[in-house]
Amino acid sequence: MSADLTHIDVWLFDLDNTLYPAESGFMGDVERRMTEFVVKVTGLPRDEAFALQKKYLAEHGLTLGGLMKHHGVAPEEFHALFHDLSLDVLAHDQPLLDALERLPGKRYIFTNADGFHAERVLAHLKLDHLFDEVFHVHSFGFAPKPDPLGFTRMIEAHGLDPVATAFFEDSERNLKPAHDLGMTTVLVGAHAPASAAPFVTHRTEKLAPFLAGARLKETA
Template sequence: MSADLSHVDTWLFDLDNTLYPLESEFMGLIEVKMTDFVERITGLPREEARLLQKKYYTEHGTTLAGLMMNHGLEPKAFLDEVHDVSMDRLVPDPELREAIARLPGRRIIFTNGSVGHAERVLAHLNLRDLFSEVFAIETADYVPKPSLSTFDRISKLHAIDPPMTAFFEDSEKNLVPAARMGMTTILVGPHAKDSTSEHVHFRTNDLPGFLTSARLQGSSS
C-alpha cells in the first residue's frame, strides 16, 4: 500500500546515503579522509585511528563532534578536507528529481555534513533548485543529529510544525527525536526493511518509488 502523506507540507531530507544510494560507496571516500585526518592529528597507527573515528561517530553523532570535544579541533579545516572528494560515484536520478519536485510545500535539507558539501552534492545530483534551504552542521552550531537541541533549532529557524512534517533519513537513530516530536519518519536504504523501531513509520529502499506512490495533499493517489 502507498503511504498516506496527505498531511505533510514540510519535507526534511537527510543528504548522504539518502538522496543517493548507499551502494555508490561515496561516503566511503569521505570516511577514508576522516581516518587520514584522525591519524595525522593523533599520531595513532592507522587501525587505531579508524577505531577512534568510529568511536567518536557512535558516541557523539559525528567524528567531528568527538574531535572538537576531545581535541579542541577547529571544525572548518576538518570539514574542508574530508569533503574534498570526487563526485564521480554520484549519478543524477531523473526519477528522484521528478518525485521530489511533485511534493507540495517546503523541502529542506537537514544534514550533519557541511554547507559546502551539501551544495556540491545537490548540484551534482541536479537537485539543488528543489530545496529552499540547507540546514547543515554549521547551522546547528556543530551539534549533530540526533541531538534534540538541533531538532529544536531547525524547527524554530524554519517554523516547522512537526505533525505536518516528514523526515527522510538513512540513520534509524536520527529518526528517534523526529518521531518523538510528532514528525512522520521514513527510514531509507537497503537495511530499512529490517528495522523494527517504533520510531520508524515507513521504510523504503526505493525513495523515488516511495515518493511517487505516496498520497499527497491535493492528490487522490
Template sequence: MSADLSHVDTWLFDLDNTVYPIETQFMGRIEVKMTDFVARMTGLPREEARALQHQYFTEHGTTLSGLMINHGLEPKVFLDEVHDVSMDCLTPDPALRAAIAALPGRRLIFTNGSVGHAERVLTHLELRDLFSEIFAIETADYIPKPSLSTFDKITKLHAIDPPKSAFFEDSEKNLVPAARLGMTTILVGPYAKDSTSEHVHFRTNDLAEFLSSARLQGSPA
C-alpha cells in the same frame, strides 16, 4: 500499500546515503579521508585511528564532534578536507528529481555535513533548485543529529510544525527525536526493511518509488 503523506507540508531530507544510494560508496570515500585526518591529528596507527573515528561517531553523533570535544579541533579545517572527494560515482536520477519536485510545500535538507558539501552534492545530482534551505552542521552550531536541541533549532528557525512534516533518513537513531516531536519518519536504504523501531513509520530502499507512490496533499482520496 502506498504511504499516506497527505498531511505533510514540510519535507526534510538527510543528504548522504539518502538522496543518493549507499551503494554508490560515496560516503566511503569521505570516511577514508576522515580516518587519514584522525591518524595524522592523533599520531595513532591507521587501524587505531579508524577505531577512534567510529567511537567518536557512536558517542558524539559525528567524528567531528568527538574531535572538537576531545582535541579542540577547528571544524572548518576538518570539513573542508574530508569533503574534498571526487563525485564521479554519483549520477543524477531523473525519477528522483521528478518525485521530489512533485512534493507540495517546502523541501529542506537537514544534514550533519557542511553547507558547502551539501551545495556541491545537490548541484552535482541536479537537485539543488528543489530545496529552499540547507540546515547543515554549521547552522546547528556543530551539534549534530540526533541531538534534540538541533531538532528544536531547525523547527524554530524554519517555523516547522512537526506533525505536518516528514523526515527522510538513512540513520535509524536520527529518526528517534523526529518521531518524538511528532514528525512522520521514513528510514531509507537497503537495511530499512529490517528495522523494528517504533520510531520508524515507513521504510524504503527506493526513495523515488516511495515518493511517487505516496498519497500527497491534493491527491485523489
C-alpha cells in the same frame, strides 16, 4: 500500499546516503579520508584511529565532535578535507527529481555535513533548485543528529510544524528525535525493511518510487 502522506507539507531530507544510494560508495571515500585525518591528528596506527573515529561518532553524533572536544580541531579544517572529493560516483537520478518536484509545500535538507559539501553534492545531482534551504551542522550550532537540540533549533529557525513534517533518513537512530517531536519518519536504504524500530513510520529501500507512489495533499 502507497504511504498516506496527505497531512504533510514540510519535507525534510538527510543528504548523504539518502538522496543518493549508499551503494554508490561515496561515503566510503569520505570515511577513508576521515580516518587518515584522525591518524594525522592523534598519531595512532590506522586501526586504532578508525576505532577512535567510530567511538567519537557514537558518543558525539559526529567524529568532528570528539575531535573538537579532545584535540582542538577546527571545524573548517575538518570540513575542508572533503571539499575536493570526486563526485563521479554520484549519478543524476531523474525519477528522484520528478518525485521530489511533485511534493507540495516546503523542502529542506537537514544534514550533519557542512553547507559547502551539501550544496556541492546537490548541484552535482541536479537537485539544488528543489530545496528551500539547507540546514547544516553550522546552522544548528554543532548539535548534530540525533541530538534533540539540533532538531529544536531547526524547527525554530524555520517555524516548522512537526506534525506536518516528514523526515527521510538512512540512519535509524536519527529518526527517533524526529518521531518524538511528532514527525512522520521514513527510513531509507537497503537495510530499511529489516528495521523493527517503533519510531520508524515508513520503510523503503529506494526513495524515488516511495515518493512517486505516496498519496499527497491536494493543492489548489
